[in-house]
Amino acid sequence: MSEKRATPLLDELEKGPWPSFVKELKKSADTPAVNDLLGQLERSYEEKIGHWKHGGLVGVMGYGGGVIGRYSDLQAEFPECAEFHTLRINQPAGWFYTSDALRTIADIWERHGSGLTNMHGSTGDIILLGAKTQALEPIFAELTAAGFDLGGSGSDMRTPSCCVGQARCEWACYDTMGACYDFTQTYQDELHRPAFPYKYKLKFAGCPNDCVASVARSDMAFIGTWRDDIKVDNEGVRAAAAGGVDIQKEICDMCPTRCMAWDGSTLAIDNSNCVKCMHCINVLPKAVKPGDDRGAAILIGAKAPIVGGALLSSVFVPFIKMEPPYEDLKELISRIWDLWAEHGKNRERVGEFIQRIGLGNFLEQIGLDPVPEMISAPRSNPYIFFGDEVSEGGQA
Amino acid sequence: MSEKRATPLLDELEKGPWPSFVKELKKSADTPAVNDLLGQLERSYEEKIGHWKHGGLVGVMGYGGGVIGRYSDLQAEFPECAEFHTLRINQPAGWFYTSDALRTIADIWERHGSGLTNMHGSTGDIILLGAKTQALEPIFAELTAAGFDLGGSGSDMRTPSCCVGQARCEWACYDTMGACYDFTQTYQDELHRPAFPYKYKLKFAGCPNDCVASVARSDMAFIGTWRDDIKVDNEGVRAAAAGGVDIQKEICDMCPTRCMAWDGSTLAIDNSNCVKCMHCINVLPKAVKPGDDRGAAILIGAKAPIVGGALLSSVFVPFIKMEPPYEDLKELISRIWDLWAEHGKNRERVGEFIQRIGLGNFLEQIGLDPVPEMISAPRSNPYIFFGDEVSEGGQA
């Protein structure tokens, strides 16, 4: 092993109250790859530029995704991190672990890699950071033997993720972890063998608080909600008021539809105008609760800016009961994937695809009826592609 | 003259309480052109299709606009309205007339045309509806002799128009009629001789109620507003309350920024958050009034859908004192017209032009500083065209 790299700039980042990634790196400073990584990173800090090159195709046999190839562009100087690939390991739903499971991962990764991880990647995977090409198959073999598998990368279904849901949260309107696991298992092939125009992400959030940011970063977001009335325990409301919550100001005046009235002793809700935003429930968790007729709204099409600009996802199914085995949903997903696979352009996310062909056409193609919940307002521009049914005395 | 045209379908429209355009037409049924017009219109009602052809270039000497050429496509059957052009006569600001002025117009139009008018066209002109080509010059001579002139058409400045303003409205924050007249006179050449990429409309509204719909249909909208505090006469407010106005519900709760508070006897306004929407003033015209430091906001770029979609105009100058001779404004307008004339595409309205080249660039070109009042929110997409000033340790 080459001598210990000097890292005066990085050392600065060992100071301060926030946990230090430099300390984490240095815990493996004896590992040659990490020693060289520290050296290369210090160089980046000096020069203000990264020193990684494009990946190229590396991976495990029979899989098209799950590994991100990475090479140093200073291989001569930092030979030990010349190859420094990451593996994306499909996390357990809800990111629950036992201490044994964590140790199992640590042991495998110690035997074959840098010892560095991300817990977790932004998509949700366990990231094993820094493997050589030749180590990939052995790691994969040990991981699968231990019950783990790779997640997605490239133009495939990406590793689904979910909020903690019914495991610990009283607001979960459906079983997010159950659904996440079920869909992940159903789509193992789509996850591991890229065959789409571009990536396709699924995320499962148990209620409109959306603790897994599904509305912003998944091609398909399953967000829990309910259809019936909010449950109000007015004794609880009064207790909160007595405890210092200004019900009028903090609750009624902040309701987006102002559908609540408070007379000092009763909180009345016009449920027909409640949009299930969660605010009153969030502020009064002991007194106000989601209704009993629970399910999810499904939204489609979120993505980051590349290429056509960032998108939030948009309503696709305003309400559905989320019950295994989710057959109707899987049927719907197949139809979407088929259409998109056939007509989507290379690197066109489904949200962009829908905008290009028109939401109305998209719905028609996959056989879903348009409903006004899908839009914030009807069109204002009069450029309507009328079909033949509109004509000769007819009316649309 | 050919025999009187039968109009059984149109006759239906003589019935009913609303004033009938058919009756208006028939008041000139003895005029051959109108008799044939009635015939052709009846035919349109039978066949459900119009019978006019494109205009072509007709007009008066030295002018490029002001006349819309129109020909029948059933000339053989309705020869008397074979040529049926309209003249656009620049209306007096605010649409004020004396009885004599009306009679003068009526007399000229009786001598040379169909006797049909629109009081007024959607842009604001007096429309004389139905002239033969050979009548145009004589009409023009008589009109100018009587002190009237043509308005705009084609790719020129269009006839400016304005709300009644200070002539009869207590809310007018500047002299709309004065400004409208002044700009109209200044730009006689631009009005009469099309030299722009497309039309350019100016409208003047005295306050944010915008009674001349300038925000929706003028390339440049001058909308009165004020900078200082609203004037509240609390005695008046109490009187209104006593008279049945629910101040909390009808005023405070409907204020867009909820910047008002009513304790049953005093209406308090947080003027720093008042957006000058006019609502409280509209509902309480005796008690609440605009401030004294009055002027206008200038907006740019409204248009109908063709080609790129409809636009509302957008803030360009958040506040300016509107004082004759409006030199700064005219200077600004020149710079806009120069830039647009040079770089605008054929049939590209200024609002579309700005979107194409970018508002930031547009401002830079005409030398106006960007201010946050021009936008509803800063950009969310990260596709920023950084200039050279952003670099090498600098900061933007």
Place this chain on the structure above:
Amino acid sequence: MSATKRLTDIGPPHYEKFLPPVVKKNYGQWDHHEILKQGVMVHVAKSGDKIFTVRAATPRLLNIATLRDFATLADTYCGGHLRFTSRNNVEFLLTDPANIEPLIADLTKSGYPVGGLGNAISNIVHTQGWVHCHSAATDASGVVKSIMDELYPHFVDMKLPGKLRIAFACCLNMCGAVHCSDIAVLGVHTRAPKIDHTSVPKMCEIPSVVASCPTGAVRPASVGGAQSVEIIEEQCMYCGNCFTVCPAMKINNAKTDGISIWVGGKVSNARSEPKFSKLAVPFLPNNPPRWPEVVGWVKKLVELYAENARKHERMGEWIERIGWPRFFQLSGIPFSKYHIDDFKHAGETFKRSVQIRQV
């Protein structure tokens, strides 16, 4: 040619010549106003002077005989002073309140009803239609007359929650502010233009025609050896802009032209910001002379608004408060793919949240 110099570029007459003396005196010095009853309002100046306004409907298409009648009324009751409004009503300007009722009686007798003030339906801003325009997908005056005959009570009464502005345009050029109206009635073509290939080379500049199409549906083509254009029909949404620049692209179609209805736009800044009207009824057939389907829907929409909106709320403000899904439910308009925008900024109209009223 006459010997006198030809006058040009004199501009309109100066408005001051036409102002009533009380206006000249109190110009910019008005203090407040009051609606005395439907159709009659008074403005009071700081000086204490008053001007009374009597507003009457006109069909906009006015005969010079009518102009002369108005002039006579103005002479009789108003010292010769009157004006027109931005919505084509006529306003008589009086100083002597004693003249109000006789004036109203005369106007009513001649068929020009008095009203349109305050929380009412005023005149319909409209366009030329079959009376004068070549692009019209329907008539203008006839539709307007048919609608207003039905809505007349809302012109002479003042029982609506707020102002309700209706506008009409006969084609997508939308002459008038129809795109920002409480209710917009809009003529629409629904089939691609038919190209007269023999005329194209004579009458049209091919590059302009190609450039005119918002969706790029027009492209140059050689037909029978001659230069012409062709239309990719799936890409055409019948805007008629190619027809505007090329008369050989005939868009009018007796069988398939008709009318669409749009709701919830506004222009004023009062309470909410100005907004575009949104599609309500995609298509109704042309049924002259009285367009019963169109009249029926407009009336229904007005009634729905009248019953449900809160005081001062405009149509669009009411709909936004209750949400579009409920609007479709209440109105009974079947929601279809036509309601979903698919032009340039379509994505901006998708519902990008789960804030949904779950029925």
Place this chain on the structure above:
Amino acid sequence: MSATKRLTDIGPPHYEKFLPPVVKKNYGQWDHHEILKQGVMVHVAKSGDKIFTVRAATPRLLNIATLRDFATLADTYCGGHLRFTSRNNVEFLLTDPANIEPLIADLTKSGYPVGGLGNAISNIVHTQGWVHCHSAATDASGVVKSIMDELYPHFVDMKLPGKLRIAFACCLNMCGAVHCSDIAVLGVHTRAPKIDHTSVPKMCEIPSVVASCPTGAVRPASVGGAQSVEIIEEQCMYCGNCFTVCPAMKINNAKTDGISIWVGGKVSNARSEPKFSKLAVPFLPNNPPRWPEVVGWVKKLVELYAENARKHERMGEWIERIGWPRFFQLSGIPFSKYHIDDFKHAGETFKRSVQIRQV
């Protein structure tokens, strides 16, 4: 190759294997929760059972040594049970409240502070930066560490008006939900890529490169006889997408790469709909190891929010209530043309009304 069958497509382990018994028992039967103090909350089941959560910060980039330490703590205090959160914190799941304080003491001692609950700043969602990614315009972990050292009090306290979510991404690909964060810190390139014309033909598919550019700035060109591409510099806005598909279009630039700051986004549907973050500070230089300019601005923005927002209001809700002009005034950020959108839907961000706060 081993003799045993190669396992594939087994998917992740079933989560049930990892759930604490109290969770298994009360799955879907939780009744309410309460934050006991910063970093500690209790969830109470309908059965009356309780689960206590202690949340601690991690730098996300974790050494296996640390994973083993966490495992040990879990064994000691939690029957071996823990989880991670969607923002890369670790949560220890306890049933015995007596274990809470000892656990906190151990965590604190090891440098993993406890907090991030409720109206506080939680961990920064972030990306790879110079540690692993080829596109990075800046480092990720270093910037995050520098910011959080400064904002640490807001992690261990709970004194903010609402939750404040910060996210970081090192390039416009924006891995992570940075585009919808209260404060988003985003690495930006500010110069067009430099093309290595000798490598283009070998490494890149020219049509894909041309297609990759959002603004059409890339076009095919023949350079020195070989097929390559060229960039129309005025049309390039440095997104780096061409570099993603073609390594020969090098975008990283030590001198001109830097950081931009965006504000007011959110994800939850609480009160207001989810929204994008909007540009606040267009560009700050890379100044490792502590990025003082970036840290300074983020801190200033947090403080502004802390002082001015109402209880429960998120950053973006506060700004919308006071209006963007006032936000620029209060923050002292000079408003420039960079703040004005000029991409596809730019016009939708223009202020299309006169509802203006006149200073």
